[in-house]
Amino acid sequence: MNLVDVIKHQLAGEVGKKLSGMAGISEGDLQKTIGVALPGLLSGLGSVASTKEGAEKVANAIGGLDSSMFGNLASMVGGGALQKGGSMLGNLLGGGVVDGLAAAIGKTTGISQALIKTALGYLVPLVLGSIGSSFKGGKIDANGISKLFSEQKQNIAASVPAGLNLDSISGFKALSNAGSAAVSAASKAPAAAASGLSGLLVPGVIIAALLAAAMWYFNKGSAEVDKVTETVGTATSGAKDVIDSTKDALANSLPSVDLEKMKGDAAGLFDSLSTDLGKVTDVATAEASLPGLQDSVLKLETLSGAMKILPADGKALLGDFVKGQLEKLNPIIEKISAIPGLGDSVKSVLDKLKTVLAEMMG
Secondary structure, three states: OOHHHHHHHHOOOHHHHHHHHHHOOOHHHHHHHHHHHHHHHHHHHHHHOOOHHHHHHHHHHHHOOOHHHOOOHHHOOOOHHHHOHHHHHHHHHOHHHHHHHHHHHHHHHOOOHHHHHHHHHHHHHHHHHHHHHOOOOOOOOHHHHHHHHHHHHHHHHHHOOOOOOHHHOOOOHHHHHHHHHHHHHHHHHHHHHHHOHHHOOOOHHHHHHHHHHHHHHHHHHOOOHHHHHHHHOOOHHHHHHHHHHHHHHHHHHHHHOOHHHHHHHHHHHHHHHHHHHHOOOOHHHHHHHHHHHHHHHHHHHHHHHHHHOOOHHHHHHHHHHHHHHHHHHHHHHHHHHOOOOOOHHHHHHHHHHHHHHHHHOO
C-alpha cells in the first residue's frame, strides 16, 4: 500500500468537489494544492509520530473522529470534524509549523497562503480519517501509528515535490527532536565531563545554548527517563548516572561563565527584538515581522534556560537587566496585541513572548 496514493484517490471526485467549495478554491487549484500539501502534511505527521508521545497524539486525534465515516470521506465533508480541522492541525504540528508549511506550499503552487491554510485545516481530518480506515477496524494506538509511518516513510519522502523545502520551515525538524535531544545529550555527556568544562571560556550565546540543553535534559529528560532509556536501549540506572555526571560537570563549569559577555549577547538579542517590534504598525507589518519574532522567542527561551542554573550573582546581574528590558517591551507588545484583525499566529507568538519574558524574571 502507498498511503499517499490511497489518500489522493480518496480526495478526488465527489470529495474534491465538496472540499473546493468549502475552501473557496477551484477544483483545479485544490488538486494542485493537494499534490503539494499532502506530502508536506504527511511528512509533518510522520515526524510527530516518530516519538512515542507524538504517535499517541496522532492516535488520539484519529480516535476523536467518527470512525463510521472512515470508509466514506465524502460523508465527513461539511461535518463538524472539518470545522475543527484548523485547531486539530495546530495541536498536532504547532501554529508556527502550520504557518510555515502554508507559506512553503503557497510559494510552490502560487496559491495564496490564506487559501492554503484554510485547505490544510479541512484536509487534516480527511487525512486522519483515511489513515484510520487503513487499520480496517483494528485498534488504533501509538504502536500502530508509529509502525504505519515507518513503513510509509519512503513513499511519503518520494512524493514531496522538488520545490517544497520542508527543512526550511522553522520548527519542522523539531517535531521529531523530543527523543533525539535526549539521546544526543546522553552521548555527549561523558566527553563533556572528561574535557574539563570549567577551563573553558566560550561566547555567552554558546554557553546559553549548552546550559539550556542541559536544563531540558535534567528537568524533562530525568522526569521521562523511562522514555529516554527505551529510545537509547540502556538501563534506567545507567541513564541516571549520565544525568548526574553531566550535571556535575556543568556545575563545575559555571564559575567560568563570562556573565558580562552573556549580558552583552542578551542586549544584542533584545535590541533585535525591539527593532522587529518597532516595525509593527498594522496587520501586514505584523505578518512580515513574524519570522523574526519567532526566532527571538527561541533565543529568549535558550537564554531563560541558562539563567535558571546560573549562580546567584549571575541571576542577579541578568535579572536586573531583563527587568529593564521587560518594562520597555511590555507596553509595545500590548499595543501590538490590540491591533484589530491580528492573525492567530502573531497573537500566539506575542503571548509566548510575554510568557518567556515573565519566566526570565523568575
